[in-house]
Amino acid sequence: MKKSIRKCLVALLTCSMAVSLFVGCSKEKGGTAPDTESSNVNNTEETGKIVEISFPTSWVGVSTNTEWFNDRLAAFNEQYKDKYKVVVEEIAGDQAYVDKMKVLYSSNSLPDVISAGGYNLIDPMKDQLKDLTDYIDADWKAANSEVCWNVNSRDGKIYGIPYSRQVIGYFYNKDLFAKAGITEPAKTWDEFFVQCDKLLAAGITPVSMDTADSGWLTSLILGAMVASTDEGEQFMNTSLPSNYNTPEFINAAAMIQKMFQKYTTSDAIGGKYENGASNFFMEQTAIIANGPWMVSDFYDTAMVEEGFADKIGTAMFPEGVMYNSGKIGFHIASKTEDKLNASLDFVRFLTSKESQQKMLEMTGDIPSDVTVTSDTIYPIINEVIENGNNAARNINDFQSLWYANVVDEISIQYPLLAQGEITPEKFAAALTKAAEKN
Amino acid sequence: MKNKGIVVAFQNLIRWIYLAFFVLISIGPLIWIVMSSFKSNKEILSSAFAMPGSFNFSGYKAALDLAPIFKFYGNSLFIGFVSTTLNIIVVSMAAYILARCCFKGKTILTLLLSSSLLIPTSSLLMPIYIIMTKIGLYDSKTGLIIVYAALGLPASLFIIKSYFQSIPVELEEAAYLDGAGFIRTYFTIVFPIAKSGLATAAILQFLTAWNEFMFALILTKSTNARTLPLALNYFTSQFSFNYTAMFAALAMVIIPSILIYTLLQEQITDSMVAGSIKG
Numbered sequence: 001m002k003k004s005i006r007k008c009l010v011a012l013l014t015c016s017m018a019v020s021l022f023v024g025c026s027k028e029k030g031g032t033a034p035d036t037e038s039s040n041v042n043n044t045e046e047t048g049k050i051v052e053i054s055f056p057t058s059w060v061g062v063s064t065n066t067e068w069f070n071d072r073l074a075a076f077n078e079q080y081k082d083k084y085k086v087v088v089e090e091i092a093g094d095q096a097y098v099d100k101m102k103v104l105y106s107s108n109s110l111p112d113v114i115s116a117g118g119y120n121l122i123d124p125m126k127d128q129l130k131d132l133t134d135y136i137d138a139d140w141k142a143a144n145s146e147v148c149w150n151v152n153s154r155d156g157k158i159y160g161i162p163y164s165r166q167v168i169g170y171f172y173n174k175d176l177f178a179k180a181g182i183t184e185p186a187k188t189w190d191e192f193f194v195q196c197d198k199l200l201a202a203g204i205t206p207v208s209m210d211t212a213d214s215g216w217l218t219s220l221i222l223g224a225m226v227a228s229t230d231e232g233e234q235f236m237n238t239s240l241p242s243n244y245n246t247p248e249f250i251n252a253a254a255m256i257q258k259m260f261q262k263y264t265t266s267d268a269i270g271g272k273y274e275n276g277a278s279n280f281f282m283e284q285t286a287i288i289a290n291g292p293w294m295v296s297d298f299y300d301t302a303m304v305e306e307g308f309a310d311k312i313g314t315a316m317f318p319e320g321v322m323y324n325s326g327k328i329g330f331h332i333a334s335k336t337e338d339k340l341n342a343s344l345d346f347v348r349f350l351t352s353k354e355s356q357q358k359m360l361e362m363t364g365d366i367p368s369d370v371t372v373t374s375d376t377i378y379p380i381i382n383e384v385i386e387n388g389n390n391a392a393r394n395i396n397d398f399q400s401l402w403y404a405n406v407v408d409e410i411s412i413q414y415p416l417l418a419q420g421e422i423t424p425e426k427f428a429a430a431l432t433k434a435a436e437k438n
Numbered sequence: 439m440k441n442k443g444i445v446v447a448f449q450n451l452i453r454w455i456y457l458a459f460f461v462l463i464s465i466g467p468l469i470w471i472v473m474s475s476f477k478s479n480k481e482i483l484s485s486a487f488a489m490p491g492s493f494n495f496s497g498y499k500a501a502l503d504l505a506p507i508f509k510f511y512g513n514s515l516f517i518g519f520v521s522t523t524l525n526i527i528v529v530s531m532a533a534y535i536l537a538r539c540c541f542k543g544k545t546i547l548t549l550l551l552s553s554s555l556l557i558p559t560s561s562l563l564m565p566i567y568i569i570m571t572k573i574g575l576y577d578s579k580t581g582l583i584i585v586y587a588a589l590g591l592p593a594s595l596f597i598i599k600s601y602f603q604s605i606p607v608e609l610e611e612a613a614y615l616d617g618a619g620f621i622r623t624y625f626t627i628v629f630p631i632a633k634s635g636l637a638t639a640a641i642l643q644f645l646t647a648w649n650e651f652m653f654a655l656i657l658t659k660s661t662n663a664r665t666l667p668l669a670l671n672y673f674t675s676q677f678s679f680n681y682t683a684m685f686a687a688l689a690m691v692i693i694p695s696i697l698i699y700t701l702l703q704e705q706i707t708d709s710m711v712a713g714s715i716k717g
Binding site: 060062064093096106107213273274277278297301302303304305 | 478479480483484504505563564567568571652655656659660661668669671672673674675676677678679680682683
């Protein structure tokens with residue numbers, strides 16, 4: 001008798017486990033939970049005539065675009081308050097943003113408007129992104145430079161709407177250069193390494209580098225090294241390359257290995273952008289490769305000493321190489337016509353001349369519309385633009401060009417390359433292997 | 439005699455050095471975080487281990503301005519406590535049955551419940567996201583509570599089951615002899631005795647919920663359901679950072695974990711010792 005009661009209780013307790021979980025679910029469904037059927041499958045809901053669109057953004061917190069985006073969002077909501085409502089999801093952190101988009105893509109529930117801050121989501125997700133070719137009229141197309149449309153297009157179809165250009169060279173500390181007896185930036189990579197030796201001899205670590213988060217600082221130098229020849233320049237303008245086993249890429253990897261081992265700080269291996277930037281701000285390194293969006297930090301006395309900006313010079317990479325290309329912009333993945341129209345109006349607003357001018361002034365990001373200028377920007381930004389205009393070789397950046405998994409693979413391979421655990425040939429082979437998986 | 443004194447003094451010295459080393463590596467990082475939260479970005483970058491030039495709370499103000507910390511804090515506390523309670527109540531009942539009763543399929547059931555330890559979190563993301571959206575729990579605290587309670591299931595089951603097995607079965611037999619039923623025996627005899635084991639599992643479960651990032655990111659979209667680990671991302675982005683605010687936020691984030699561990703550390707130690715000897 002007792003045994004059967006115990007058996008019943010065993011069954012009861014087991015059921016209670018399942019039921020308690022089930023009750024937890026059903027309670028919320030009838031209670032305060034949002035209508036997720038509409039908010040996640042369609043990602044929006046319509047109230048009357050007002051069309052809601054969803055826009056997850058990483059332009060929050062300390063992001064350089066936060067102030068600009070908040071300003072533009074408020075202006076859009078004011079202008080279109082009777083027509084549209086933008087539901088913003090804050091996703092702090094660029095990598096977190098990409099990770100979430102991957103999960104939403106896998107479950108076919110991408111939001112209406114996406115902007116991944118230059119990360120290439122077109123190739124892995126283009127089957128769910130809208131082909132915008134028919135929605136871009138001649139005026140809109142003419143407003144942005146051709147390179148900006150190229151990077152946002154695949155097979156003649158437009159999947160992204162540009163808002164800024166990548167014009168990237170390197171910044172150097174004029175005081176540290178003078179201390180090492182260097183009068184002007186190097187014209188060739190041989191001269192660059194001679195200058196690195198001079199800096200070392202003067203007790204100065206030459207270059208800020210990193211390996212984490214796709215090793216942005218390092219990869220910019222790597223790409224510039226690759227592009228020093230005609231073949232390399234072509235490689236750095238090729239979308240989704242699948243073969244990295246080329247002489248120019250292997251040579252560049254060898255130079256990067258040498259730089260890791262001799263010309264950078266010890267925290268470069270495993271370090272992120274902020275480690276490299278900190279070293280440059282603290283005048284512990286003399287060179288950093290990056291875009292003009294970091295210029296405002298040169299004037300921020302919470303980051304740097306007073307007058308630091310006056311010490312900073314801008315340069316093209318050796319052999320006249322500059323990153324001078326479009327940047328991947330806004331994607332639209334709306335599933336209904338009215339949401340698509342609302343998304344297009346929202347993106348058109350964010351990429352308008354007025355918005356791009358504000359972006360230039362507030363963030364230092366260079367507009368995709370070449371006619372947009374401003375008199376109120378830092379002079380260093382104008383120097384960068386000028387370098388871009390005078391470059392002998394113009395290339396695109398790796399984040400926009402290469403497969404997403406290749407970009408991820410770099411962070412795994414850089415530390416191995418830096419520590420001499422793999423050869424430059426093996427480094428190139430590892431990236432090729434990653435590219436071939438696509 | 440004199441030599442013996444020297445040996446004792448030497449042993450004490452070694453002991454103190456040993457203890458000081460562990461105190462340093464345990465408390466050092468926490469003190470460093472709190473100290474850094476009072477320094478400017480420039481001070482952190484130029485002299486990471488120096489004392490702050492002045493103690494001002496601008497980092498804390500910046501942290502609160504940049505991210506909805508208090509909102510996330512409240513969410514984290516609520517989700518942490520509820521998921522812990524749910525986990526402990528449900529798992530302890532299951533663990534008791536698995537520890538005490540013999541029935542067909544018990545081994546398979548135990549293995550099944552424990553096997554989720556071996557499944558990588560990244561592979562669970564998409565299925566759980568789809569389930570949560572389908573059952574209407576996306577972007578809700580309840581969704582996260584259920585997921586966290588389930589995530590901690592194998593660890594809690596392992597700890598609590600081991601502890602139940604260490605309790606002499608004679609205590610329960612005595613209760614039955616005195617006329618107590620199965621449920622009364624469980625709640626009035628076994629449950630109180632297993633307090634230490636339950637506390638250990640509860641603390642680990644709470645810390646799991648408190649620190650989890652990926653599910654909080656994927657399963658929520660509004661500040662109403664988001665938790666503290668997501669707030670820490672507000673202070674660094676690809677090309678900008680505010681270390682002072684980040685350390686201030688970190689100082690605020692780690693306090694509950696430390697408090698809970700400090701208040702309940704005796705329970706944890708007792709439970710660990712009991713489990714290791716009798717389990």
